[in-house]
Amino acid sequence: MKNISVTSSFSVYESLEELSPEVKDLMIQAIEIRKKAYAPYSRFRVGAAILLDNGKVVLGSNQENAAYPSGLCAERVAIFQAGAIYPDAKILKMAISATADDKEMTEPIPPCGACRQSIAEYEFRQDLPIEIYFMAAVGKVYKSDSLRNLLPLMFDKNFL
Template structure:
């Protein structure tokens, strides 16, 4: 038998255990989630990313009646970052979600496509992205790199 261990760190933290900057990133994601265009699912997702140049970018999910044509918040913000700040690596990505009209936040994680997008960005910059995902209980998943969520990731067409 062969065992393979990833080098990813996955923690559950109280929000006050995060740095002030990380707490602010989550708050930014919460605020932008209110701007989600989610008339079909009523599921509002917000994402905020801090880049290596200090810029903070934010986005929300944008649905389309042709469901595959919608864009997830984390995919959208990372794509915007890549197009507009191609030399600045994403360092930390905060993700939050809840149903429209509800007060409590939902337990979520990036979908498969978003996981692959995060993997591609990590490969592009050769740098792990720290992910902060707000949980329903108010605590936060702190994840060091996409390997924790995508251990058998697809990295290269040539390998």
């Protein structure tokens, strides 16, 4: 038997003020769209902003449904919209902000597993890493240089 080790590395910014102007603006857009999330059941709101190589920004917020599996996370709303509207554009950066209505969230909140897999599909397809920045309502911002950092043992088309 042989053991392998899988590690992840993140850059940590203490606040929005430490981000580059481009990334700060992207995160502010994620925060603003988060406020428009439809989250009457979970009361957990997420906003995502995606910067494409054509300079366009695509936004998404979580959209819930009384039949819980029918809802969709902000990251997938944004990434699927980017793929539909700009199918040839590459995704450069994604900013994600999440918070709850009934408690203060201060620890950065990464994408869920389903969103990680969806982001992985786009990163694999475009053969270019996607920078992912994520935070709660306030506080630190984590940066991952690639989705592979969040999902190191990725499932992709090579397994099919």
